Every structure is written in structure tokens, then in C-alpha cells.
Amino acid sequence: MRRDNESSVSQFLLLGLPIWTEKQGIYYTLFLVMYLTTVLWNLLIILLIRLDSRLHIPMYFFLSHLALTDVSFSSVTAPKMLMNMQTNRQSISYSGCISQVYFFLLFGGLDSFLLTSMAYDRYVAICQPLHYTTIMSQNLCFLLVTVSWILSCTNALLHTLLLVRLSFYGDNSLPHFFCDLSTLLKLSSSDTTVNELVIVTVGAVVITLPFICILVSYVRIGATVLKVPSTKGMYKAFSTCGSHLSVVSLYYGAIIGLYFFPSSSNSNEKDVIVSLLYTLVTPMLNPFIYSLRNRDMKGALGNILSREKFSP
Numbered sequence: 001m002r003r004d005n006e007s008s009v010s011q012f013l014l015l016g017l018p019i020w021t022e023k024q025g026i027y028y029t030l031f032l033v034m035y036l037t038t039v040l041w042n043l044l045i046i047l048l049i050r051l052d053s054r055l056h057i058p059m060y061f062f063l064s065h066l067a068l069t070d071v072s073f074s075s076v077t078a079p080k081m082l083m084n085m086q087t088n089r090q091s092i093s094y095s096g097c098i099s100q101v102y103f104f105l106l107f108g109g110l111d112s113f114l115l116t117s118m119a120y121d122r123y124v125a126i127c128q129p130l131h132y133t134t135i136m137s138q139n140l141c142f143l144l145v146t147v148s149w150i151l152s153c154t155n156a157l158l159h160t161l162l163l164v165r166l167s168f169y170g171d172n173s174l175p176h177f178f179c180d181l182s183t184l185l186k187l188s189s190s191d192t193t194v195n196e197l198v199i200v201t202v203g204a205v206v207i208t209l210p211f212i213c214i215l216v217s218y219v220r221i222g223a224t225v226l227k228v229p230s231t232k233g234m235y236k237a238f239s240t241c242g243s244h245l246s247v248v249s250l251y252y253g254a255i256i257g258l259y260f261f262p263s264s265s266n267s268n269e270k271d272v273i274v275s276l277l278y279t280l281v282t283p284m285l286n287p288f289i290y291s292l293r294n295r296d297m298k299g300a301l302g303n304i305l306s307r308e309k310f311s312p
Helices: 021-051 058-087 094-127 129-135 138-164 181-187 193-225 231-260 269-292 295-310
Strands: 011-014 091-093
Touching: 011 058, 011 094, 021 058, 021 269, 021 295, 058 094, 058 138, 058 269, 091 094, 094 129, 094 138, 094 181, 094 193, 094 231, 138 181, 138 193, 181 193, 193 231, 231 269, 269 295
Parallel strands: none
Antiparallel strands: 011 091
């Protein structure tokens, strides 16, 4: 219940990562390198897709949006975490915390929908190759990305509006390195039943339903590939999905570990560490997966480097 004789908090304290103080400098350098790598490699992928006309196809159209989303997703939490580690200041304003929740949910949901669009693209390419150009038209690609943005914005806005109606009194310490929604709900002095109900129901639309769609797509892909008579043909078909499957495994593996197998109420260290993998490590690995496993991306990079080398 709201206690009018007490003032609500104007800021929160982010307790950060469960690491030893004397090793904080080492971890700061490591996380800074990881964040810069995430930004530079994802921006490089966007640049390659933009400059190489051979990559102007639906799969790379979705990949460029995924790369932009990964940069944005990491940028929601990493800069603030690094600044707090460098300055030893743990505070974040109330408005800054609410903003962080909104953008975290926005880009997290967008990742899920884009991965689903990419799975559908692979399904059409392998299961209906003769109709691929007709089905995966430019209009459909733009529609899928637009719908992904609308659904993600709606999801983030809904959770944020429900969050701002809650009251926070007394303890303002968050045992996390960013403003995590579930951690904030535990800290709230208000009844969070509606918030928790919306998390479950809307989460089914944003996370569970896309995951099921991806599974169904790959079941259909697997059934189609197994009908290919030659081993070489089967390998070629599966290889076109390898990068996407790796990214999906990283993304949903972290989510399953974080939300389906949460740590005990007495200790949330595992949740914090898994969140770090989810927000910083996965976006950093995605461009490496796509660039190292993809001939087109490596070819585009080689062409750009050759062009720069031989340019007057």
C-alpha cells in the first residue's frame, strides 16, 4: 500500500556484478573490450551489407537489422555498467532506470522477432525454393521488420507504464548491474500482481510464440533436407542454417537459463551472470558467427579490403 508519509525514491543503487573489488580493473578492461568489439563488428556487418550489392537479399536484410539491434541492446546496459565500475558510483536516477527498462525490453523483444523472421526466410528458401523470390518479396521483408518494431515497442511500453504506477519506498538497492524489471518488482512497495501476470501472458507472445515458430520452421526444414538424396546436398542445405541456429541457441539458451531456471531468493548471482552473457556476450558473438561461418560475408569483407588496398 502507498505510504504518503514517506517519500518515494528518486534514484536506485546498482550493486553491480558479484566480483572482487581488487579485480574490478581487470574486469572493467575485459568488458570494455567486449563492448567495443560488439559495436565495431556489428557496425561492420551493417556496412558490408550496405556496400555489397550481392548481400541485398532478404537474409542479409534481416541480419543488418539484427546487428543494429544487438548494438542497441548492449548499449542499453554496458555503458552505464562500465561508467559505474570506473567511477565507483552506483546510482542511477529513477527516470534513467525506467528508460533503461523500456529500451532493454524493446531491443530484447526485437531480437526475438527478427530471429523468427530469419527462421521463416530459411524455411522458404529450403522448403519452397521455387517460390522464394515471390514469397520473400521486398514488401514482405519490410512488413516483417515493421511488425517486429511495433510489437516490441508495444510490449516495452506496456511493461513500462505498469512499472511507473508502482511505488518504491525505503530500500533502493538493486542487486544487479542494470535496472532489471523482475528485480525492480521485488523491490516495489506496491502490489505487483498485475505486472507479474502481464509478464507471463505477454512473455508468451514475445518469447515463447516466436521460439515455437522457429522450432516448427526447423522441423520442416529438417524433414525437407532429409529427403535430399545426396549427402552433399544435405550438407549444403544445413550449412545455410548453421549461423542462424547458433545465434538462436545462444539467445534462447540464455533466456531459458535466466527465466525458466532462476536462482534462489537468497542469491541472485547466477541471474546476474547469465544476464551479462545475455546482454554483452551474445551480441558480441553474433557477428563472429555470421562472418566466420558465411562465405558471402567473408567474400564481401575481402572485396572491401581489396578495394581499399588497390585504391589510389
